[in-house]
Amino acid sequence: MIHLHRILVPTDFSEYARPAIRYAAELAQKFSAELILLHVVPDTILALPDAVMPTPAPLADLEAMVASGKQGLANVIASEHLTHLHPRAEVRIGSPAAEIIAAANDLKADLICIGTHGRTGLLRVLLGSVAEMVVRQAPCPVLTVRPPVAAA
Numbered sequence: 001m002i003h004l005h006r007i008l009v010p011t012d013f014s015e016y017a018r019p020a021i022r023y024a025a026e027l028a029q030k031f032s033a034e035l036i037l038l039h040v041v042p043d044t045i046l047a048l049p050d051a052v053m054p055t056p057a058p059l060a061d062l063e064a065m066v067a068s069g070k071q072g073l074a075n076v077i078a079s080e081h082l083t084h085l086h087p088r089a090e091v092r093i094g095s096p097a098a099e100i101i102a103a104a105n106d107l108k109a110d111l112i113c114i115g116t117h118g119r120t121g122l123l124r125v126l127l128g129s130v131a132e133m134v135v136r137q138a139p140c141p142v143l144t145v146r147p148p149v150a151a152a
Contacts, residue, residue, distance in 0.1 A: 002031075003031070003110070004027060004028075004031040004033040004110045004111055005031075005033055005034065005108075005110050006033060006034045006036060006107055006108060006109045006110050006111075007024045007027055007028050007031075007033050007034070007035055007036065007109065007110065007111045007112075007113055008036045008038060008100070008103060008104050008107060008109040008111070008112045008113070009021050009024040009035065009036065009037050009038065009112075009113045009114070010038045010039070010040065010096070010100045010103075010112070010114050010130075010134075011037060011038070011039055011072075011073070011076060011115075012039070012040075012096075013039070013072045013076070014115070014117070015147070016115040016116070016117040016147045017115045018080070018115075019115060019145045019146070019147055019148065020113045020114055020115040020143075020144075020145040021037070021076060021080055021082075021113075022080065023113050023143065023145050024111075024113035024143075025080065025082055025085060027111070027113070027143075028085050028087075029085060033110070034087075034088065035082065035085045035086075035087040035088070036087065036088045036089075036090060036103075036107055036109065037073050037076060037077070037087050037088070037089050037090070038090045038091075038092065038099075038100065038103050039069040039070075039072060039073055039089075039090070039091050039092075040091075040092050040093070040094060040095075040096040040099040040100065041062065041065045041066055041069055041091065041092070041093045041094075042094075042095065042096055043093055043094045043095060062093065066091050066093065069091040070089065070091050073089035073090075073091065074089065077089065090103060090107075096130045097130045097133035097134055097137070100112065100114070100130070100134050100138075101133075101134060101137050101138055101139070104138055104139050104140055105139050109139075109140050110140055110141075111140055111141050111142070111143060112134060112138055112140060112141070112142045112143070113142075113143045113145065114130075114131050114134055114142060114143070114144055114145070115131065115144070115145055115146075115147065116131050116144045116145065116146045116147070117131075117146075117147055131144055
């Protein structure tokens, strides 16, 4: 029999992450499992200047991004009506895939529920598919959730 005690749900706040959050919430409710929402602030913002920012982001910007991540998780909890599940919200700084895997280990997650798509752009090119790396290296089963197909 499958026992789920902790379900980890990484989110980048994109629309592609929402279906994974919903799946995880349903599973958490059915298994009476702890739901842990995780947002990772990519540390590459410290090393990779963009077109309008010729120097790396200052520490104050990183702190603002962490605060924004915490607020974003609170917003997700409210908008997805998850309050009754008493989810834990975590924000980490680092490489998204590495931090998701580390969080799964640290928190002793029984399942990671992750969207198959995330934000795109330079980070995607540099990091590759976060979901793919998590599937390959996770210490527990990973449920990948595809975004809904748009009605034609």
